[in-house]
Amino acid sequence: MSAGDGSGLLLDVRGVTLQYKTREHLVTATYRVDFQVHRADRFVLLGPSGCGKSTLLKAVGGYLTPVEGEIRLGGEAIRRPGPDRMMVFQEFDQLLPWKTVKQNVRFALTASGLLSGRAAEERAAHYIDKVGLTTFADSFPHTLSGGMKQRVAIARGMAMEPAILLMDEPFGALDALTRRKMQEELLQLWEDTHFTVLFVTHSIPEAVTIGNRILLLSPHPGQVKAELNSLPPGDGNPAARKVLEDRIHRMLFTDQVEDAYVRPRGRDS
Amino acid sequence: MTRPVQPILRPERTGALVAQDAFGVVAQPLTLWERAWNNGALRKTLLLILLALLWEGYARWVNNPLLVPTFSATLQAFWEGISSGVLPGRTAYSVRVLLMGYSAGIALAALLTACAVSTRIGTDLLETLSSMFNPLPAIALLPLALLWFGLGNPSLMFVMVHSVLWPVALNTHSGFRAVSNTLRMVGQNCGLSGAGYIFRILIPAAFPSILTGLKIGWAFAWRTLIAAELVFGVSSGQGGLGWFIYENKNQLEVPSVFAGLFCVILIGLAVENLVFRNIELRTVRRWGMQT
Numbered sequence: 001m002s003a004g005d006g007s008g009l010l011l012d013v014r015g016v017t018l019q020y021k022t023r024e025h026l027v028t029a030t031y032r033v034d035f036q037v038h039r040a041d042r043f044v045l046l047g048p049s050g051c052g053k054s055t056l057l058k059a060v061g062g063y064l065t066p067v068e069g070e071i072r073l074g075g076e077a078i079r080r081p082g083p084d085r086m087m088v089f090q091e092f093d094q095l096l097p098w099k100t101v102k103q104n105v106r107f108a109l110t111a112s113g114l115l116s117g118r119a120a121e122e123r124a125a126h127y128i129d130k131v132g133l134t135t136f137a138d139s140f141p142h143t144l145s146g147g148m149k150q151r152v153a154i155a156r157g158m159a160m161e162p163a164i165l166l167m168d169e170p171f172g173a174l175d176a177l178t179r180r181k182m183q184e185e186l187l188q189l190w191e192d193t194h195f196t197v198l199f200v201t202h203s204i205p206e207a208v209t210i211g212n213r214i215l216l217l218s219p220h221p222g223q224v225k226a227e228l229n230s231l232p233p234g235d236g237n238p239a240a241r242k243v244l245e246d247r248i249h250r251m252l253f254t255d256q257v258e259d260a261y262v263r264p265r266g267r268d269s
Numbered sequence: 270m271t272r273p274v275q276p277i278l279r280p281e282r283t284g285a286l287v288a289q290d291a292f293g294v295v296a297q298p299l300t301l302w303e304r305a306w307n308n309g310a311l312r313k314t315l316l317l318i319l320l321a322l323l324w325e326g327y328a329r330w331v332n333n334p335l336l337v338p339t340f341s342a343t344l345q346a347f348w349e350g351i352s353s354g355v356l357p358g359r360t361a362y363s364v365r366v367l368l369m370g371y372s373a374g375i376a377l378a379a380l381l382t383a384c385a386v387s388t389r390i391g392t393d394l395l396e397t398l399s400s401m402f403n404p405l406p407a408i409a410l411l412p413l414a415l416l417w418f419g420l421g422n423p424s425l426m427f428v429m430v431h432s433v434l435w436p437v438a439l440n441t442h443s444g445f446r447a448v449s450n451t452l453r454m455v456g457q458n459c460g461l462s463g464a465g466y467i468f469r470i471l472i473p474a475a476f477p478s479i480l481t482g483l484k485i486g487w488a489f490a491w492r493t494l495i496a497a498e499l500v501f502g503v504s505s506g507q508g509g510l511g512w513f514i515y516e517n518k519n520q521l522e523v524p525s526v527f528a529g530l531f532c533v534i535l536i537g538l539a540v541e542n543l544v545f546r547n548i549e550l551r552t553v554r555r556w557g558m559q560t
Contacts, residue, residue, distance in 0.1 A: 061458065063457070080457075081454070082460055083460050085458075086458060087455075089455075094452070094455050096452070096470075096474075098556045107469075111456075111460065111461050111469060113460065140556055141557070142558075
């Protein structure tokens with residue numbers, strides 16, 4: 001991999017060790033993790049509970065500072081949260097309940113000072129249309145289903161047209177049917193604009209469906225186990241898919257038995 | 270020997286769906302009576318009429334106008350109080366003092382909560398002060414207030430600020446603390462910080478608690494004011510509703526005492542049902558933050 005000079009390189013995570021404090025412990029979430037995300041990547045962080053994948057995403061979001069190593073976006077070190085790294089969370093309460101669907105999308109645009117007035121209005125309407133919620137533009141979030149709320153959050157993230165979209169198990173709280181549908185929709189949106197996305201999940205099938213590149217992390221603390229290429233999007237070859245999923249499964253779970261009772265479960269996801 | 274029960278193998282089947290218009294009733298409007306009963310205002314009005322009837326009946330049965338005047342006598346005294354202009358004047362006086370004390374209390378509460386959200390020592394200050402002073406009835410401070418500020422509005426303001434400040438500050442602060450971590454992160458993600466973050470994320474997200482604080486503060490202020498007026502009554506020739514009640518008790522005008530109490534109740538009901546209820550409907554209910 002040619003790092004640094006490659007024009008495609010967007011996010012550079014180097015030797016990142018992350019720690020957070022609980023009431024009683026100082027927990028090391030990840031230990032010296034390296035990975036590079038290039039433009040238009042659908043980069044998936046995959047691993048079991050406690051591998052620090054959500055913590056890693058929060059560090060890229062700027063909510064957490066690495067104790068070792070550094071994270072650079074487009075060459076600039078990340079110091080604080082910012083609208084160039086819009087985040088889509090798992091929780092349904094990420095929408096502001098006092099704002100309608102359209103106001104929620106517009107809020108991000110205006111609060112960050114990116115757009116205002118008519119331009120913000122039009123951009124919001126455009127992205128709400130993209131996620132198919134135009135008829136619900138004036139509804140308040142509490143009247144929407146879980147899947148619709150996540151669509152709004154995705155529209156809000158995409159409307160900012162960030163350098164990279166960070167998704168923290170965005171479909172984790174959805175039922176299986178809605179989840180499948182949302183995965184397909186996300187891929188369709190990607191086909192439109194080829195945005196860069198960093199996606200966290202603990203589901204192997206989801207990682208294979210969503211990602212073009214998958215980073216496998218081992219738990220307690222999170223370390224890079226492998227970085228794999230996934231299948232092309234919409235690849236209907238079930239055999240190839242099965243082979244890849246089995247391979248990931250083996251890599252993730254060969255040492256599962258030893259791991260299970262060595263350390264207590266972390267706070268992370 | 271018993272064998273475990275096995276499921277019976279049955280043939281598969283597919284269903285043919287009936288067309289939309291073949292259903293009998295899909296949605297049918299409720300009857301007039303059902304809709305009327307769903308109206309909260311109507312139910313409460315019926316309840317009030319029932320209570321008034323009970324009062325009237327009991328007072329007639331006791332037949333002692335000095336102890337329990339009838340509802341109709343109270344209404345009459347109320348009407349006379351209004352038409353003579355005494356009651357509206359007293360009410361206006363009380364409400365004016367009340368609004369002054371209420372707004373001063375809210376302003377102080379805002380200041381204290383701002384300190385509490387921005388610094389840890391501010392939080393400690395709010396927690397310590399409120400656990401000390403919140404259980405202290407405002408009226409217990411009245412003798413002291415009279416010593417410090419004398420008879421008159423400053424004393425009233427002092428006890429009212431005391432009764433408004435703590436519930437409003439406590440509720441607002443606990444509302445801020447209950448704002449979900451996700452919403453905070455969303456705010457930061459949009460690049461908000463400082464005052465923008467407080468006004469555009471924290472305050473709306475904590476609004477249900479803030480509103481509860483404002484309601485409790487209002488009720489406490491109203492009670493404290495009436496009680497304080499009952500204790501030291503009149504200043505500079507003009508008194509409020511509490512003084513009206515006290516005065517009429519001394520003259521054994523018991524229906525007018527009841528009329529004064531009636532007025533206190535009416536204002537309480539009006540503020541709760543017109544002001545706070547409308548704020549609630551337009552904000553927290555509309556946003557689905559409260560059902």
